[in-house]
Amino acid sequence: MNMIKFITVVLVATSSVFAAGLTMAANPALAPLAPGLTPPAQIIKAALPLLAAPAVANTVKSYREWKNEKVQLAIKKVTITKAQIEYRKLNKQFLQKSEPVVAKDPETDRLEVLLKNDLYSLEVAQELSVTDYFAIYLTKQENKSDAYKEAAAKMTPDEVGQLIKAYADSMFSANAPTPPAAKVGPTAMEKSDTAK
Numbered sequence: 001m002n003m004i005k006f007i008t009v010v011l012v013a014t015s016s017v018f019a020a021g022l023t024m025a026a027n028p029a030l031a032p033l034a035p036g037l038t039p040p041a042q043i044i045k046a047a048l049p050l051l052a053a054p055a056v057a058n059t060v061k062s063y064r065e066w067k068n069e070k071v072q073l074a075i076k077k078v079t080i081t082k083a084q085i086e087y088r089k090l091n092k093q094f095l096q097k098s099e100p101v102v103a104k105d106p107e108t109d110r111l112e113v114l115l116k117n118d119l120y121s122l123e124v125a126q127e128l129s130v131t132d133y134f135a136i137y138l139t140k141q142e143n144k145s146d147a148y149k150e151a152a153a154k155m156t157p158d159e160v161g162q163l164i165k166a167y168a169d170s171m172f173s174a175n176a177p178t179p180p181a182a183k184v185g186p187t188a189m190e191k192s193d194t195a196k
Helices: 002-026 039-052 063-098 106-126 130-140 144-154 157-175
Strands: none
Touching (some): 063 130
């Protein structure tokens, strides 16, 4: 039983460290400030710049920040689900040595389905485009006009180009003339007077 506890602690700690490392990579302010300081001193030192900084009202994330946040969240879910599956498998191996275990584990099956969904969500997050950013994120902002201005200021020329292209494509496809219908027979206007 102690072996199971040890393995559980190792798996949880590994996934936590991995997730924390991703968070720190995304936000360097969360990285440890001084290795020699005790944790409370690190927290105080990290909080000082935040207390001195003026309050920023509802800043809009840039496309890259928004997409990175979605990708990191998806990676975290995949990592946690993988750790849970590994824990179940190791636990099953350990229990098989001491007592017979049912061959099929419904919880592992459920976790494997969840992992497939999490991996799909990760793929989707990695493929998020500027138009997705606009449609999913920016349109949900409270003050859209200010949000659009702030987002535009943070966009790269390539991102602006992608957004303009998507807008132009949607405009041209909506305004494209419809092809004429194929003629089946003469209309009332086309019938000659001799047919009367």
